[in-house]
Amino acid sequence: MPLIASIDTKLVSRWVPSPNFGPRADGRAPDMLLLHYTGMPSHDAALAWLTDAQSKVSAHYLIDCDGTITQMVAEDKRAWHAGRAYWAGESDINSCSIGIEIHNPGYEGGYPDFPEEQMQAVVALCRDICARHAIAPGRVLAHSDVAPKRKPDPGEKFDWARLYRNGVGLWVPAAPIEGDAGLGPGDQGATVEELQRALARFGYGIKPSAVYDQATSQVVTAFQRHWRPQRVDGRADRSTIATLARLETLAAGA
Ligand SMILES: [Zn+2]
Numbered sequence: 001m002p003l004i005a006s007i008d009t010k011l012v013s014r015w016v017p018s019p020n021f022g023p024r025a026d027g028r029a030p031d032m033l034l035l036h037y038t039g040m041p042s043h044d045a046a047l048a049w050l051t052d053a054q055s056k057v058s059a060h061y062l063i064d065c066d067g068t069i070t071q072m073v074a075e076d077k078r079a080w081h082a083g084r085a086y087w088a089g090e091s092d093i094n095s096c097s098i099g100i101e102i103h104n105p106g107y108e109g110g111y112p113d114f115p116e117e118q119m120q121a122v123v124a125l126c127r128d129i130c131a132r133h134a135i136a137p138g139r140v141l142a143h144s145d146v147a148p149k150r151k152p153d154p155g156e157k158f159d160w161a162r163l164y165r166n167g168v169g170l171w172v173p174a175a176p177i178e179g180d181a182g183l184g185p186g187d188q189g190a191t192v193e194e195l196q197r198a199l200a201r202f203g204y205g206i207k208p209s210a211v212y213d214q215a216t217s218q219v220v221t222a223f224q225r226h227w228r229p230q231r232v233d234g235r236a237d238r239s240t241i242a243t244l245a246r247l248e249t250l251a252a253g254a
Helices: 043-050 116-133 160-165 190-202 214-227 238-253
Strands: 021-023 032-037 061-063 069-071 077-079 097-102 140-142
Touching (some): 116 160, 190 214
Parallel strands (some): 032 097
C-alpha cells in the first residue's frame, strides 16, 4: 500500500507515519484546530518522539523551523496530542481536532521567536485545514486554551494576529493596558464570578465559584497567552476583561 495515499494536503513535504493514533469517537469529522509547540531541543528529536510507539503521543503535522511540513497521522484519524483537556463542553479534544506541532524548544529551551519561514508554513497549513474542514474561527485554539493547568504552548510569542489576517481563527486587538491591578488570587465576589462565567461561556474549562483560585489564575494566563500577549500575569485587569468581551462579541457574529 503506497504511504502517499494517506497524505491529506499537497503542502506536506513528507510522510513519516506515527503508530500513535486511533479512530475518532463516533467517526466524527474534525471541527477544531489545535496548535502546539514541541518544547523539545530539536525538530528531529520531536519527530522521533512523536513517531515512537513508546511515547503514546503524536500529532497530525509537525512544522520545522525552515517551514518543512511532515504529516504523521491521517486527518480522519484521532492523533494523541491534547491529553486531558476541555473546551466548550467537550473533553475528548483529540476526537474533534486536528493537531499541529510547531517546532520550538519552548520556555525551557529559551523560547526563541518563530522564524518567518516556519510562520509562512503554519499560515498555509492552517488556511488549508480550516477551509477543507470548515473550522469555525473560535475553534482555532492553543493547547494552553484546552489544558490551562498543564500546558503553556504555543505561548505568547506565537503570532495569532497574523493567522487572523490570513482568515484563520478569532482575534481582536487587545484593549489597552491601563495599569490597574485588576482581579487576582485571593479576590472573591460577584465580579470574580462574572469573569469566571464569561471565560466558561467562551469555552474555557472553569467552574464559577466567585473565588479567584489557582485554576482561575491558570485560565486567565492561558487567555492572555493567546489574546492579550502584551502582559501574561494571570491577573484579570481591565484590559483582559475588555478583550474577552470584544472576543465574545466577535465570536457571536462570526
Ligand atoms: Zn502541546
